[in-house]
Amino acid sequence: MSNLVICQNFLCPSIARINLCFHRVFFPKVSAESPSLPCDVKSRLRKASIHSELRELIVSVTSSNLKKHAASAMKSSRALRMQTTLGCLSRLVSRSFVSGVVNTKEPCHAQNPHGPPSDQTRLVTAVSGFPKQKTGYNIDHILKGQIGEDAYFVARHVDDWNNNLVDETMPQYLLHPEANRGQASPAKSPSNRANTANTTSSPMVASNAGVQSLRNSSSNSADVIGVADGVGGWRQYGVDPGLFSSHLMKNCERLVKAGYLVSNHPAKLLAQGFREMKECKQQIMGSSTACVMMLSHADLKLYTANIGDSGFLVVRRGEVVHRSQEQQHSFNTPFQLSLPPSEMASDVLSDHPESADRYEFNVEDGDVIMLATDGIFDNVPDSLLVDEISAKVSSPDLVAPSHDELTARLQQCANSIALIARKLSQDPDFLSPFAQNARANGFRMSGGKEDDITVLLAAVRIS
Structure with a gap:
């Protein structure tokens, strides 16, 4: 039960931060989506914003949350194994988000010179x-x-x-x-x-x-x-x-x-x-x-x-x-x-x-x-x-x-x-x-x- 509590305490604030980050990714500020900006500029702004948000999230997850719960987890060998597992999970999730979201391309619809769209x-x-x-x-x-x-x-x-x-x-x-x-x-x-x-x-x-x-x-x-x-x-x-x-x-x-x-x-x-x-x-x-x-x-x-x-x-x-x-x-x-x-x-x-x-x-x-x-x-x-x-x-x-x-x-x-x-x-x-x-x-x-x-x-x- 103690391991479950440690895992729950660790993941809940992280999940909340992840939701906030993804809300900003998929519902960005108006300035990044201004219709007057060229399509390639929009894409670069979006990628930079996503990368910055996720980098801050990864630093927070891997330093603050892990350090906070590592002290209590060190009381037993089982808690130590749990800490190691959560650390690996954190790195895997972080890399997946970075590679899967930052590299996402936004479609740029160019006018078709060969006929109607x-x-x-x-x-x-x-x-x-x-x-x-x-x-x-x-x-x-x-x-x-x-x-x-x-x-x-x-x-x-x-x-x-x-x-x-x-x-x-x-x-x-x-x-x-x-x-x-x-x-x-x-x-x-x-x-x-x-x-x-x-x-x-x-x-x-x-x-x-x-x-x-x-x-x-x-x-x-x-x-x-x-x-x-x-x-x-x-x-x-x-x-x-x-x-x-x-x-x-x-x-x-x-x-x-x-x-x-x-x-x-x-x-x-x-x-x-x-x-x-x-x-x-x-x-x-x-x-x-x-x-x-x-x-x-x-x-x-x-x-x-x-x-x-x-x-x-x-x-x-x-x-x-x-x-x-x-x-x-x-x-x-x-x-x-x-x-x-x-x-x-x-x-x-x-x-x-x-x-x-x-x-x-x-x-x-x-x-x-x-x-x-x-x-x-x-x-x-x-x-x-x-x-x-x-x-x-x-x-x-x-x-x-x-x-x-x-x-x-x-x-x-x-x-x-x-x-x-x-x-x-x-x-x-x-x-x-x-x-x-x-x-x-x-x-x-x-x-x-x-x-x-x-x-x-x-x-x-x-x-």
């Missing part, structure tokens, strides 16, 4: 949809990113680098190591016209100088959205198809929020998310299509990676200016990422993330992007999608909305498109896009295709 560029989003099974509607699941066998995510990462040193542990080096060697990475780039299936290769060369330049202009900052559609055929093997698509999207979302992305390489993000699923000890079986899209804050371009029959379209002033194309092995057999059990590996379609079609194009303020699974594209013609988006979101007759108004318009439009898709999928007499594709492949059919429906709308806001 990252916090002024964003995608304003809204999501809606219906599961295929009428009894499977659960708003909690939808809010968590899952609609039946479909899944989606919305994430944003903004870099805040405050020095000009290139670090090879940066996320873009980990996911894009060839950039450090100056190698080229091919990417498919479609024509700017809608409904164009041809893509051309354009090199993306990232040298050390290029990475340095991008980093200085918030190169790794991006808004990222994605959708995935679990392959329903796994249900006959007792596997929930929604688990695969959900985990794939959650992996991508987590990587984005942690900064492990390259803002112009969504295919690499998709590949990393899939790789983590393969390396998981409790492997999740299944298959999924996927479409991931990034709005890079560095160059205000959209970069997309699409594998399978999920996809996107971009509407500008009432016209489709960009659209993805389906990837099909044969009719109703899309490309897909798969993790089958070993005994079924030879019988299951399994495409590589590198097989994804990649697109890149410039965007403008007010562009509306629709990212969706095949439950939308199989049932709703493009013309009807454009009419809904134009009427509810991007009509020139509408006054430029605030952020909240724009979000409300997008949500209303997403709900409308999801409801239209659901109704048309249940109409046996409607000649749906799916029925038209079936007839083009020699199958006589009409009506819609009942499926999980997921629609994610995003408006480009550059202010």
Whole structure:
């Protein structure tokens, strides 16, 4: 008990001094935070103040308190050991505070010469949809990113680098190591016209100088959205198809929020998310299509990676200016990422993330992007999608909305498109896009295709 009293008497005044010091560190005087001072001057003043406060604290703790309680502690060998322990603890705590606080850097936000600041560029989003099974509607699941066998995510990462040193542990080096060697990475780039299936290769060369330049202009900052559609055929093997698509999207979302992305390489993000699923000890079986899209804050371009029959379209002033194309092995057999059990590996379609079609194009303020699974594209013609988006979101007759108004318009439009898709999928007499594709492949059919429906709308806001 005596040792406990000694320890308590020693630590209480020290803890009070530490709290006072840290209060001054994190809530400094106005003079040190004057807006008229340059950023580097603020940093030096802050460091000097912190260093002075902590030095006084260390001297007080190690001399006054230790000497005061050392006399009483010398009465027994146990008290002597306690004194030694507390002395070591004091030195360790002091060094930790000095190295951990004094070396803390304050961000200095310089004006970005290559475009608008990252916090002024964003995608304003809204999501809606219906599961295929009428009894499977659960708003909690939808809010968590899952609609039946479909899944989606919305994430944003903004870099805040405050020095000009290139670090090879940066996320873009980990996911894009060839950039450090100056190698080229091919990417498919479609024509700017809608409904164009041809893509051309354009090199993306990232040298050390290029990475340095991008980093200085918030190169790794991006808004990222994605959708995935679990392959329903796994249900006959007792596997929930929604688990695969959900985990794939959650992996991508987590990587984005942690900064492990390259803002112009969504295919690499998709590949990393899939790789983590393969390396998981409790492997999740299944298959999924996927479409991931990034709005890079560095160059205000959209970069997309699409594998399978999920996809996107971009509407500008009432016209489709960009659209993805389906990837099909044969009719109703899309490309897909798969993790089958070993005994079924030879019988299951399994495409590589590198097989994804990649697109890149410039965007403008007010562009509306629709990212969706095949439950939308199989049932709703493009013309009807454009009419809904134009009427509810991007009509020139509408006054430029605030952020909240724009979000409300997008949500209303997403709900409308999801409801239209659901109704048309249940109409046996409607000649749906799916029925038209079936007839083009020699199958006589009409009506819609009942499926999980997921629609994610995003408006480009550059202010």
